[in-house]
Every structure is written in C-alpha cells, then in structure tokens.
Amino acid sequence: MSSPDTPQSILLAGLDGDNTWGIEHYMKRGGYSALRKVLESGMTPEQIIAEVKKSELRGRGGAGFPTGLKWSFMPRNFPMDKYVVCNSDEGEPGTFKDRDILRFNPHLVIEGMAIAGFAMGCSRGYNYIHGEVWSLYERFEQALAEARAAGFIGRNILGKGFDFELFAHHGWGAYICGEETALLESIEGKKGQPRFKPPFPASHGLYGKPTTINNTETFASIPWIIDHGGEAFQALGKPNNGGTKIFSVSGHVNRPGVYEIPLGTPFPALLEMCGGMRGGRKLKAVIPGGSSAPVLPGDIMMDCTMDYDSIAKAGSMLGSGAVIVMDESTCMVKSLERLSYFYHEESCGQCTPCREGTGWLYRMVHRIEHGEGRPDDLDTLDNVASNIAGRTICALGDAAAFPVKSFIKHFRPEFEYHVEHKRCLVPVEVQREGSRIYVEHAAC
Amino acid sequence: MNDTVSKETMSFALNEASRAAIDREVAKYPEGQAISAVMAGLRIAQEQNGWLSPEAIEAVADYLAIPAMAAMEVATFYNMYDVKPVGRWKIVVCTNLPCALSGGEQAAEYVQEKLGIGFNETTPDGRFTLKEGECMGVCGDAPAIIVNNTRLCSWMSREKIDALLDELK
Numbered sequence: 001m002s003s004p005d006t007p008q009s010i011l012l013a014g015l016d017g018d019n020t021w022g023i024e025h026y027m028k029r030g031g032y033s034a035l036r037k038v039l040e041s042g043m044t045p046e047q048i049i050a051e052v053k054k055s056e057l058r059g060r061g062g063a064g065f066p067t068g069l070k071w072s073f074m075p076r077n078f079p080m081d082k083y084v085v086c087n088s089d090e091g092e093p094g095t096f097k098d099r100d101i102l103r104f105n106p107h108l109v110i111e112g113m114a115i116a117g118f119a120m121g122c123s124r125g126y127n128y129i130h131g132e133v134w135s136l137y138e139r140f141e142q143a144l145a146e147a148r149a150a151g152f153i154g155r156n157i158l159g160k161g162f163d164f165e166l167f168a169h170h171g172w173g174a175y176i177c178g179e180e181t182a183l184l185e186s187i188e189g190k191k192g193q194p195r196f197k198p199p200f201p202a203s204h205g206l207y208g209k210p211t212t213i214n215n216t217e218t219f220a221s222i223p224w225i226i227d228h229g230g231e232a233f234q235a236l237g238k239p240n241n242g243g244t245k246i247f248s249v250s251g252h253v254n255r256p257g258v259y260e261i262p263l264g265t266p267f268p269a270l271l272e273m274c275g276g277m278r279g280g281r282k283l284k285a286v287i288p289g290g291s292s293a294p295v296l297p298g299d300i301m302m303d304c305t306m307d308y309d310s311i312a313k314a315g316s317m318l319g320s321g322a323v324i325v326m327d328e329s330t331c332m333v334k335s336l337e338r339l340s341y342f343y344h345e346e347s348c349g350q351c352t353p354c355r356e357g358t359g360w361l362y363r364m365v366h367r368i369e370h371g372e373g374r375p376d377d378l379d380t381l382d383n384v385a386s387n388i389a390g391r392t393i394c395a396l397g398d399a400a401a402f403p404v405k406s407f408i409k410h411f412r413p414e415f416e417y418h419v420e421h422k423r424c425l426v427p428v429e430v431q432r433e434g435s436r437i438y439v440e441h442a443a444c
Numbered sequence: 445m446n447d448t449v450s451k452e453t454m455s456f457a458l459n460e461a462s463r464a465a466i467d468r469e470v471a472k473y474p475e476g477q478a479i480s481a482v483m484a485g486l487r488i489a490q491e492q493n494g495w496l497s498p499e500a501i502e503a504v505a506d507y508l509a510i511p512a513m514a515a516m517e518v519a520t521f522y523n524m525y526d527v528k529p530v531g532r533w534k535i536v537v538c539t540n541l542p543c544a545l546s547g548g549e550q551a552a553e554y555v556q557e558k559l560g561i562g563f564n565e566t567t568p569d570g571r572f573t574l575k576e577g578e579c580m581g582v583c584g585d586a587p588a589i590i591v592n593n594t595r596l597c598s599w600m601s602r603e604k605i606d607a608l609l610d611e612l613k
Contacts, residue, residue, distance in 0.1 A: 081474070090581040094542045099581055124474075131524050132580035134594040167472040172483055173524035175578060189479035189514070191521040207477065250542035250583040257584045291541060291579075322583075324542050338541045342578055348521075437547030437554075437587055442599035 009260040010236070010244050011220050015104045021139065023146040026107040032152050034226035035111050038118055039160040043226075045076075048119040052222065054230025056242030061087055061178070061215030062290060062319045064308045073202035074120040075210050083211040084117045085187070086127040086219055088136075089171050089178040093291035093342060094322030097246040098216035100258050102129065102136040105220070106143040110166060112219030114153055115226060117164040120212055124165050127216075128183050131172040140168045175346040179394045180213040182348065193350045194394035215320075217246055237263035241307040245318075251325035252278045252434065255441045263307040270306055270323070278438065281327040285410070289319025291339050292399030294406030295332075316406070329434025331424045332411040336403060337365045343400035354397040357388040361404050368415060371422030378408055378415055456499040458507055462492045466507060478508045482518050486525055487593075495526040523578070524593050531566045531573035533612045535559075536590045537600075539576055542583035551587035551600050552576065558609060571612070 014029050015021075023031070038048060053068030074082065086109060090098040101109060113125050129137045144166060147153045153166050169187050171177050177186045181195035184206050205211020221243055225233045234242035241263040247270060250256045254275030261270060267286075277283055283298035288306075294316040296304075304310045311318040326335065344358040364381050367373055385401035392398070408415055417425045424431065458466070465488045469481035485504040486496060493500045496519050505515035519525045526534065537552040556562055559572050566573040582588050585598035589608070597608060 091579045093540045093579040094583055095579075096581050096583050096585075126472075130581050131522070131593070132577075132590060133582065133596065135596065169472070169480070170484065170487070172487060172522040173578075174522045186483065187480055188477070189482040189510070189518065191517050207474065248584060250586065251545040256546060256586070322542075324545070326545065330545070335541055338539070338544060342540055345578060432550070435545050435547060435549065437550050437601055439547075439587075439599040439601045439604075442585075 008236075008244055008262055010224050011101060011108065011217065011246060012104060012258070012260050017104070021104055021106055021143070023107055023143070023150055026105070030227070031107050031223075032111055032150075034223035035114050035118075035152060036158060037226055038115055039158045039162060045119045045121065048115065048226065051225060051230040052119075055221075055225045055233035056230075056237070056240055057218065057221050057225065057233065058241065058308060059215055060217035060221070060245065060320065062092065062292070062317075064318060067214060067218055070202075070214070071116065071120055071212060073200070074122075074212055075203070076121065078121065078210055081124065081207070081209045082120060082122040083206040083209055084113055084120060084122040084125040085180075085183070085206060085211055085213040086113055086125065086216055087178060087180060087183055087213055088127055088129045088140075088216045089183060090130050090216070090320075091132070091171075091175045091178055092320050092322060093339070094248060094250050094287065094324040095290050095320040096248045096250075097258050097321060099130075099133055099136060100246070101216050101220050102133070102140060106136075106140050107147065108220045108223060109140075109216055110143060110147050110153065112222035113166055114157070114164050115222050116212065116214070116219060117166075118162055122212070123163045124167075126167050126169050126187055126206070128169050128171060128177070128187060131170050134170070137168055137170045144168060174348075175342075176348045176394075176396060179396065182394065183213065184211065191348070193348045194396075196393050238305075238307055240309060245306070245321050247306065247321045247323050249274045249323045249325065251323075252281065252327040252330070253325050254278050257441075261306065264305050264310075267301050267304045267306055271325070274325075275441070277325075277327055279327075279434075281329060281434065283325065284328045284330055285326045285332065287316075287322075287324040287326075287403075289317040290322035291324070291342065292395070292402055293317040293319045294402045295410060296406075297410050327434060329426060329430050331369075331426045331431050332407055332414050333365065333369045333418050333424065334431070336407040337362070337369045339403045340365045340400070343396065343403075347396060347400070351392040351394075351397065353388045353391045354400065357384055357397070358400045360384050361388075361400060365404070368418050371418075373415075373419035373422075375419055377419060378412065382408060456489070456493055456497055456503050458489060458503050459492060462488045463507065466504070470508070479510045479514065482508060482510065482515055483522070486515065486519050490525060490593075494532075495529045501527075529566075531570050533571060534573045534575060534592050536575045536577040536580075538578070538580050538582075538586070538588045540579050540583075542579075543586035543588060546586035548587045551589070551602075551605065554602055554605055555589075555609075558605070572609075 177192040182192035340362040389401040469484035473480040
C-alpha cells in the first residue's frame, strides 16, 4: 500500500509504504536531527517544554490536553526513576492513525519519546502497543534495535551524557488499557483497571514513580516542533489548535483511510479528500472523534472545521480524530446498538454504574432494534446514561453514555418509529446495500 | 474446562524457546518487576500450547515467581488469551460500527455461512474457531479479520475470505 500522506503532511511526509520505515531512510528524511539539536546545542529541558507550549500541541489521543503543560507537571530535580510512556493502544472504534505512524514512521515516535525523556528527566520509557496490530509491535522492536545500534537510545546518547532506554510492551485485547492509568496497571502486569485520580501519573505513575503518558501522534509531533520551532507548528493549525492532525476516516466514504491535514480544515474539504460520499448517497450523521464522541447530524457537521474548538462548539469532541461517516442508508438504532454492545463488552467491571449500566444500555437499545421497545424506553435510556456519566473512576462510563444521549437527542424520531412500528425507518435492504462489503478503493 | 480435553494433553511445561523469549521480556523491566512480563509470558505460552490451560498459566506464574492467581487474573481479563481450547485457526472478524459500515458484519455472516458455525463456536473437525472482534484499530481496512492473534487480513471480500479459509488447513 502506498503511503497515506497529503500535501500538508509533516508526520507522514515523504514515505514510501512499507519500504522506508527503517532508520536509514528516516535519517535521509532528516530523522534524529531534532534529538541531535537538543543534545548538541545544549537546549535545556525548560527550553524544550517552552517550545512545546508555544506549539499549542494538544494531546492527540482524545482528551486534547495541552502537551507542554502536561510535561511541566513532572517534578524537577526528582532524584529517582521517572518514566515516559507512549499510548499506542489504539482501539477506540474509528481510530487507526497511530497504526500508520508506527507502520510507516516508527523512528519518529522513538525520537519524540527520547526528546520527551530528556525534557522531563526520564531515563526509561515504554511504548504500549495494541495487541491486535502484532506486526507493528514486531516492527517497533526492530526500530528500537536500530536506534540502539545507532546510539540514539541507550547510555550516553551522542556522547552527551544522556541515558534513555526505551522498550515496547504489547496489549492483548482490552480497550480499557487505552485509559492511561489502566495502561500503567497493564504494564505492571495486572488487569487493566483504571486508577482513581488524584494522584495523577505525574506524581504517582508507573511503579509508583512520576510518569508522563502521551499518545503516539503527540510524540510523533515533537521532532518537527524542535526542528522548526513551536510557533511554526502552531501556525500550521489555528489558534489554540496547533499543527496538523491525522484523521482516520471510516464509514460511507469512497476512500476510507488516514488523512493528515492542518487543524482547522473545513469538514467538507476532508470529505472531498476521501472521495466524497459512497455511491453519491446523502450524508446523514458523523461521529467526529471516535465512537465515544457524541454523534452530529450531517448538516451540522458540514459547517464545522476539523479542530478541537469547532467540534466542541458543535456539541461533540474532536477526540482522537476518528471520523465515522454514516449516510442515509444507516439505521441509527442499529448503529447505537453495536456501539452500546462494545462498551458493555469492554467495561472493566470496576465501577458499578458502568459495569451494570452499560449492560442496561445495550439490552434496551437491543430490544428497541429488535421490535420489543417500550414507549418509555427512550427516557429510561437517557436516565441510565445520565446516571453513568460522571459517576465512574474513568471516562469509559462517559464514553458509553455520550453516544446514547446524542443518538437519541439528534435522531429521536427514528427511535420512536422503531418503538411504534417495531421495525427500522430505513428499509433493511437499503441498509444492507449501504453497508455491503466495500473493498473497491483498496489496493488488494 | 472442556471435558474432552484429557489430563494428559493438559500437562504443560515451557519449552526452551519459550523460556528464552520470556527472559527477553523480563529484561525490559526494572529489577524486581518480572511480573510486568506476565502478559508476554502468557502470550508465549499460548503460542506454544495452542491455548492457555490452567497448567500453562501456572507454568508462566512459576517461571516469573508470581502467584498463580495473579497470572490467572491477567489471562481472564484480556480477550486475546484463549482460556478454553480453540480450533487450529482462530478467526476473529471485527463487526464494530466503523467496520460494519464497510461490510464487516456481512463478512462475518459470510464466514459463518461458510464454516457452518456461529460466533464462539468451533468446527467439529477442530479446524476453525470463530470470534466476533472488537475494535482492532484498523477500521480503514474493513472488513478486517485476524487469524491466530497475529495475522491481520485487510479488505476481506468474499473472494479473499474463500482464499483464506482454503489456505488454512
């Protein structure tokens, strides 16, 4: 498969599919120049963090928290171990961008993590890679071996007295481990059950030591910021939304895939890059930031730009940048049923509102979809969702509640039709044609 | 546990290659944190044995010098560990929403039809076990199938499903 870059790419620029991920090509593309710059020009940790703050880089995993600020929470002059951890446990339905970074440009993540390690005084890091993408774990291990052999990780990097060791850890099928404290538990060899916060990882993280966890794409953005300056990165996007962002576009478009574009790009422009709507059908709804983000009707979405603030203003979240596109052939009840099943299946079981509530949500949406809904189910669903959100240790409870509340809010008549007529508003054969096996765009 | 599995086939010892692979994992973690290698250890034992029998889980725990229950908790929490016997080929089809919109669900129906089994079932000849997958993080490749945890198959049309199932003897 060819590389997924666009003319505006910086993270995925200049790649040639599976052929150029190795260190030799990475260095030809200017790789490891940022780490060299940091160590050889004598940049201080404070200067690096200031540069990252200027870039207005916000966490690419979903929360959108300012990265520079997060890094500044790490204790200075802490004499013991500190850790930097990369979250490549990409399993939020709709999200598949970190996969392409790891597949086509793994050294970018290694370089970003090494710079982060230097900026925060960490001498050890881990990259937690989603178990389902096994070949990427193996590739990352190979990339680490290359980087170690070239002296970019290990002891006394570039002879400048900086020690940084980096290792890969694989997940093995648990969505919850994308939650940062569940991920830490998982590295510690336990069930991935989120920790109560505070204390936050910056004070009590991996093995009880100060730890910063960032998303793969966040670390991947760091070398460019160091090479070109925080202001230049900021200027690629829009105020408070610095840089480019890799969007994972799935669903009813002609060319599903990853697209790296500047934050602030209008949604219709992104849709056009994806070849427009499949079969020329009409846009019905979009989940703009992964399955946990509230769904938005197509007409609202067409007025949005793809950045944290615009999507938040429209009532959803940019999240991980996973854009799930649904056309007029989609049954919203069936779609919600599948998502609700997912959260029920993936709840770690620790908090009662989530463990029990996600089951309630799924069973109720399931019975509506299967013609057994009752007139008061919609209000009960909303009520159950409200009683999960905000009442759990981690955000999985919220993530299960948001789709339910937003699907009913925006598509209530469709749910009511289901309850009343005991069948879909959209004829089943139309649904099946709209969501048939679609591989025409693929380089099979 | 499945009654048809005899006591004899359930006895388990980590072989040399598995022990060496676990040693490499243990070395990634700080002194005294060998427990961090339990996820990899269980994966390695599963690869050796075909599934994670209680004996295999215990062998990993013993090798890492951790309580057997700690390893059991991990083995039963993460869904790619098979704590019950599976067929020679475990086929996982993602049917989550993003995949379903591009045919994930219809691909799963086709596999069910071809194998004559439903999700969480194994063909009578022990060749295939079919599972419904949750997000694999490859939604752009829908329909997506993972074989035996490590082999990802993308854009699975009916023709490609035919070819895959023919290939897996």
